[in-house]
Amino acid sequence: MEMSVPSQFKLNNGTSIPAVGLGTWQAKPGEVGNAVGHALKSGYRHLDYPLIYQNEKEVGDAVKASGIPRKEIFITSKVWNTHQSNVAKGLAQTLKDLQTDYLDLNLIHWPVRLVANETSQLLPTNPDGTRSIDRSWDQRETWKQME
Template structure:
């Protein structure tokens, strides 16, 4: 069995599914993206996550085109900036042109933008794009509970995914519990949380017990928690390491030990949706 076929899928609320472990290209140099994504595809990743704001969709598209992998074997996500610069329809068509694709498997609203007041209108646009067949599934990113409540109440359409910052020091339990109660899949960006997390004593103990790296232990925790994860790396050996997390399982005791690493809001490392 290859690494790509061993990755489990998570069922989404619209009847589709998503590979639980993918490859993200946040902060990947646009000039290096095609090479890096090509390496990821060769290693075995079949789920690629990008965004218009990353300015590297064209590199992702080149890597996909050069890979020779059938389109139906790939899962591609990109995101609408929702920053007032364009409509979702124009943004998605530009993204598709950059990616060289006729549709994306998942289209997300990158930020709710409470200061702009566009959380709902952007969602209404995505619903129409899904109806047009330009996005198989639609979802959001960095949406808060109040944003989710608003768009569901106003449209009757529940996002398939909410992609949020989530790692062992910032577990966003209240939001994740809301997702579970409403059939929304939780997807973790920045799933490893940065190098300093790797030195947490509880994490080092779990990693040592299984003979794996701290990063592998974190990813295993993410997977067993039920989250979709999209780690990134510029190094091929690290890509392979991040994909090699299906040969061991954490015990309930170990899962509780890692749950205790949570620092709540103090653990946030990325942007705060309340402020953007």
């Protein structure tokens, strides 16, 4: 029996999402743009680039340089942990860096709110070296902002 993977799936809101996407976790600066450009030329139409990857600007440049219309590319991002108390701020940064005015899908990266401090805006730590986590944060608050 031959099986095939669908090229797209339907989300609950009726939107189609390409079944295969490209992410670039830990890709080196200067390589990300080339990878995105090559993927788009090869037929990829789903890109996954959350803020924590720290390569959104390079991705945005590559998408723009590809010449493929934005409406033909499905872009997923994720609300980073230090932006859970201000989703709009993180989204504004992501949209600016990706050079687009919308995302097709925005997820909560991890269900843990981190509190930015002088050690880091993205992966903050406490004086004892532990991660700066807001253990009282109610994830429903992040979700409400996203809605």
